[in-house]
Amino acid sequence: MALYKEIADQILDKINSGIYKPGEKIPSIRQMASEFGCNKLTVQKAFDTLKQKGYLENMVGSGSFVKFPEKISRTGDIFDFKTSYISESFFPYEKARDIFTSLFDSEKTHAFSPSPVEGDPEFLNILGRYYQVPIKQMFIISGAQQGLDIISKVFLTHISDNILFEDPTYSGAISLFKARNFVPLELDGPDIKLLDKNLSAQIKLFYAMPAVHNPTGISYSLEKKEKIAQLSKKHHFYIIEDDYLSEFNENNLPRFVDICPEKTIYIKSLSQTTVSGIRLGFMIVPESLYDKFLYTKYSSDIASTGLLQKFAKMFIIQGYYEEYIKKIRKTTNNRKKKLIQLIKNYPGLSVSLPQSGYSLWIKSKKPVTLASVPWTRGENFSFSPEFKNYFRLSFMHMNDKTFEKGIIYLKEIFGRI
Template identity: 25%
Template sequence: MPYNSFEHYPMSWKPDREELTYPYYASLAAKLENDIVHGILAENTMLPPQRELADFLDLSLSTVTKAYKICEEKGLIYGKVGRGTFVTNGCVNKTIVTEEREGMIEMGQTLPFYEYNVIVSQIASEILKAPKSHTLFEYSYPLGTPRQQEAAKRWLSLHGMDVPRENIYMASGAQNALALVLMSLFKPGDKIATDAFTYPNFIGLANMLNIQLIGLKGDENGILPYALEQACRNSKINGIYLMPACANPTNIVMGYERRAEVSKIIKKYHLILIEDDTYAFLSDNKQQPISVNIPEQSVYINSMSKALCAGLRVAYICFPERMRKQLENAIYNVNLKTPSLNVEIATEMIFSGIYEEIASRKKEEALKRNEIFCQYFPEIPSGDIKSAFYKWLHLPKGCTGRAFEMMCRERGVNVYGSERFCVSENFGINAVRISISSPPGIEVLNKGLKIVREVYENISQSEEASYIF
């Protein structure tokens, strides 16, 4: 079967047949090793069955078997009887939490303006002075007090989710909420559709739980409906993970029409929607969450980490009644409860209105930083989110995100290449995410952007150079 007949067939790995040289088994093994080491293939990714890959590449089965064997002997992949072949855990580090290095300008990890944490600290101090504050350190109210649940309801209503407080659970941040959802509503071997580039820690969670992610092609409005429909027809897709209000890392905002189209497909194929609205507070053009249209198939997550305080670790999960038991079991078995002090701090900020002050000041600061970014990259469209915490910069032809990341790092600036966010196929896109909220002050931001611009221009002017490594 000619390999191009698999053009729209969902596969976790699609090496280019034209890049292979004789002997093909050795060349294929080298290609597989390169894609694993450089993070193109995530840890625990299930590789295509050998016969399927052989058909795709129009090679013999023995050729593919030899290639897999070479990588297996190197510890890069491993097989599970009756289940398939997977990328070995520990081959590559895709985490977006990195250790600080002295003198390095941080523009990789997204730090949400830590200077406003002093306000959170003051609220915590007042709460601890109150009578019976010691009860906040007990096991009581694992799902939150009625007052805390009411605060959660109020917070979610600000983002278009008007649900009964009984259908809201609390988690220790969005990452924890995603873990609870994956562990309770999905099982190993399930498939979840996502944007081609998405939140790396979600990729890591799925890999740990042996849940396969299917990255889908998109445009300036998000996932393409036909790509989702095609994936559902060709394979058993169990769910879909989206950040429609402000996608990480691309900053794409999914419009009304696209949301409606995607909703219909989710409903048609009975998918579970995981809607992550962590960055929704940044949008000035508020849109109804997709979960509102298909509440019985949706889990909606909204975290306070970026809007209020990263270290607070409080997120809210909205769910339909049919998912209550599974989620509750996950909370009791994994968390037992979200720390009451953290939840009480969040509750006080919501009822007092302080959250509005913090979120507004963060957006104002982010807007200024976006304007500065535009001075260095005037050719880059500003996008729908004018107060974005990060920017998605497409790179000149011939330069990978990983290469650009390394070149910037050599100059003292940390940015994140697109490989960290890539689910499977990059659809010809090489880019970097530049977190403009992270530098401590405008002076450091300017210094970092100046270096990034210089690296960008050096690559653009070196047309014959190849930066693929």
């Protein structure tokens, strides 16, 4: 084998094992040439090979860095255990049709009128009452991902260095923020000692999913929330509280936005609790940041769709939203029980309980070497090698008939692990 290929393979091994992490600078061409006892052109060829394959990128004047993975979640699978949205087959379309018909009958073309940049005032009030949150610094967004994008623009300068993440964490946040700083999770939230240790002066934000964590399904304890709130004041950082599926957590604990509103940027998506096509959510930010956030949101898309806001407002007022959530909770619990029972039949697989939400975070005793799998691999949520043997199994993006067939399909796949 040519020497440059040996060098490329060794660098790639260090990337795959986590020695060289995404966003991290690797040794220079001169250092590599000295280490391998070759000329710099040979090392340059190895670097070029890895750049062409998407593992490295060059920053002029700074050197070569491990490239962040650029992944878009796609699935055309019949048995889709990857997508973490609720299947539209559950949505009460007849009730939705009645609401839209009523809107058009009463408002005619005014149904399409734009709402203020912060959102329909009546809708904001309804959301505030339903979720028991203050509306003074609330505004409507087009889903949680837009909320994260707005944060990235508000805190633009060196945000990769300024934000701390749970490990593992939501893959969309990793990609958007080019995540570099992590703190490991325990069964009730982050390791507080390591969190405190990682909170240097440059950390301005901590991204958390405390109600139902994605992908692990754990929930923060009140004790850890209070300690993190104290640390946010001591170290002067903001908590990004991504309220992912709190409707599916039976413990009605205070949130960060309740405990320390002055240090919390709260994000709630309705797309996760209704259907993916309803691109609506809301944010609540500290008063000192509100004007900047609202201007950034206006610069992004002027206003979220007024028609959907009118629809969602009536969907909540008429009690359909609460009725729908109760139905989905029941289906979620039934499906989760079936999957947990199935996993018990395979000694090579394990799942730590309790887990909330409509995914399961599963550990395999050995690497899953199958070329194609119907779930999301652990490496999508963490750069730590320990999570390569984990996977997230989401189970609500199928109708009942397809899910039952999916159980049979999983038996076949699990038997090959």
